[in-house]
Amino acid sequence: xxxxxxxxxxxxxxxxxxxxxxxxxxxxxxxxxxxxxxxxxxxxxxxxxxxxxxxxxxxxxxxxxxxxxxxxxxxxxxxxxxxxxxxxxxxxxxxxxxxxxxxxxxxxxxxxxxxxxxxxxxxxxxxxxxxxxxxxxxxxxxxxxxxxxxxxxxxxxxxxxxxxxxxxxxxxxxxxxxxxxxxxxxxxxxxxxxxxxxxxxxxxxxxxxxxxxxxxxxxxxxxxxxxxxxxxxxxxxxxxxxxxxxxxxxxxx
Amino acid sequence: xxxxxxxxxxxxxxxxxxxxxxxxxxxxxxxxxxxxxxxxxxxxxxxxxxxxxxxxxxxxxxxxxxxxxxxxxxxxxxxxxxxxxxxxxxxxxxxxxxxxxxxxxxxxxxxxxxxxxxxxxxxxxxxxxxxxxxxxxxxxxxxxxxxxxxxxxxxxxxxxxxxxxxxxxxxxxxxxxxxxxxxxxxxxxxxxxxxxxxxxxxxxxxxxxxxxxxxxxxxxxxxxxxxxxxxxxxxxxxxxxxxxxxxxxxxxxxxxxxxx
Numbered sequence: 001x002x003x004x005x006x007x008x009x010x011x012x013x014x015x016x017x018x019x020x021x022x023x024x025x026x027x028x029x030x031x032x033x034x035x036x037x038x039x040x041x042x043x044x045x046x047x048x049x050x051x052x053x054x055x056x057x058x059x060x061x062x063x064x065x066x067x068x069x070x071x072x073x074x075x076x077x078x079x080x081x082x083x084x085x086x087x088x089x090x091x092x093x094x095x096x097x098x099x100x101x102x103x104x105x106x107x108x109x110x111x112x113x114x115x116x117x118x119x120x121x122x123x124x125x126x127x128x129x130x131x132x133x134x135x136x137x138x139x140x141x142x143x144x145x146x147x148x149x150x151x152x153x154x155x156x157x158x159x160x161x162x163x164x165x166x167x168x169x170x171x172x173x174x175x176x177x178x179x180x181x182x183x184x185x186x187x188x189x190x191x192x193x194x195x196x197x198x199x200x201x202x203x204x205x206x207x208x209x210x211x212x213x214x215x216x217x218x219x220x221x222x223x224x225x226x227x228x229x230x231x232x233x234x235x236x237x238x239x240x241x242x243x244x245x246x247x248x249x250x251x252x253x
Numbered sequence: 254x255x256x257x258x259x260x261x262x263x264x265x266x267x268x269x270x271x272x273x274x275x276x277x278x279x280x281x282x283x284x285x286x287x288x289x290x291x292x293x294x295x296x297x298x299x300x301x302x303x304x305x306x307x308x309x310x311x312x313x314x315x316x317x318x319x320x321x322x323x324x325x326x327x328x329x330x331x332x333x334x335x336x337x338x339x340x341x342x343x344x345x346x347x348x349x350x351x352x353x354x355x356x357x358x359x360x361x362x363x364x365x366x367x368x369x370x371x372x373x374x375x376x377x378x379x380x381x382x383x384x385x386x387x388x389x390x391x392x393x394x395x396x397x398x399x400x401x402x403x404x405x406x407x408x409x410x411x412x413x414x415x416x417x418x419x420x421x422x423x424x425x426x427x428x429x430x431x432x433x434x435x436x437x438x439x440x441x442x443x444x445x446x447x448x449x450x451x452x453x454x455x456x457x458x459x460x461x462x463x464x465x466x467x468x469x470x471x472x473x474x475x476x477x478x479x480x481x482x483x484x485x486x487x488x489x490x491x492x493x494x495x496x497x498x499x500x501x502x503x504x505x506x507x508x509x510x511x512x513x
Binding site: 007092093 | 341347
């Protein structure tokens, strides 16, 4: 039975990866918004933002990475929605395929697509002067956090992907996620914010995740932020997974 | 084996909220036969097919397909069936061949490419095999859709309004395929709102109306429900379909005329 899950997931994963290869514009558009923000904030607003001694592109990149994933999962939801509304979903459900394979195929595709976009964004940042002395372990830790974050948001994206009734509805859900980093330490230090905004910024998931990645790149100890970031990612992942599976089960009767 | 029905439905009910769709449906379909479920839009045909193909749970009653209960043995049912829904369930971004290979791989069959090539030839899609389905016409999509449903030779085939939206030629091709399949022993349950389709294809016809089967029998039996035929003399005019097929020069036109 386990080998069936793997076999079916593999077949469906290759199918949706092929979709991405046929329309690489989805990866490029995913990367373009964060790259545009990177350019805008580093070359236009960056001169007016004081983040201490660090260069602004180094300061900004972690938040931009999160925005990249937040905009990338809109396509995950969109691909699911297309399958569900187009009828191929019902074909798969009426075939002797393991039930979870359909979702896992999409989820793994989302991970591959988002990692590709992230690599593009990091390459642009490097060209803009982003530098880090981070070793292999620190890079692996960044990769691990981004992977957890991507998985959590991907499972979240599964919900509108399965339930949306229109294309607008399916892409709309990711806007709040894209803007969440603005009210965090991603663009400017939280110290300068008015008290209630600052309280929100410091207690929402983006800030500890951004701070952790920033510390890893700067070869600084991550401190308690590391654990808080990990707890947020795992917590979000568990909740999103449970809700997505519940939605899926109600959908497949 | 021959006496066991391929599909058996007893007292099937289904509501969506306050809206009652099926009010106790009973049906038996003989193996290897073509069974037409006839009804107007909203009669509950699709709901019945969705329950039989394990996409939807019934509220009450039982349904077995190929001897397996759809509620308690859905995996077994899925191994026994193929569903061609109302809208062609094909992957637009993939090519025709890739669609067929995909289904063959999901059914865990050996030689997926060989199976795909054979079906492409059978459904006259070989030339378009390497093109994305997004470029296909409605008739080609439907043919591909049905070809995908035949992979793995499931003993029971559900066709939900298989010819809705098709041009006359594609329609005749679909009919031909359905007849061939039944000839090979596949049980076909098709839903349709076209009376002539049921008349042309089906061994047995059931009329679903407002969630109930109000008539069920062979065409001859259904005809007996009405007063005996009166003999009238009318000039035999060709139907528009006959004319259309004759002037576009389709080879299906000849055998179509012969069956009328």
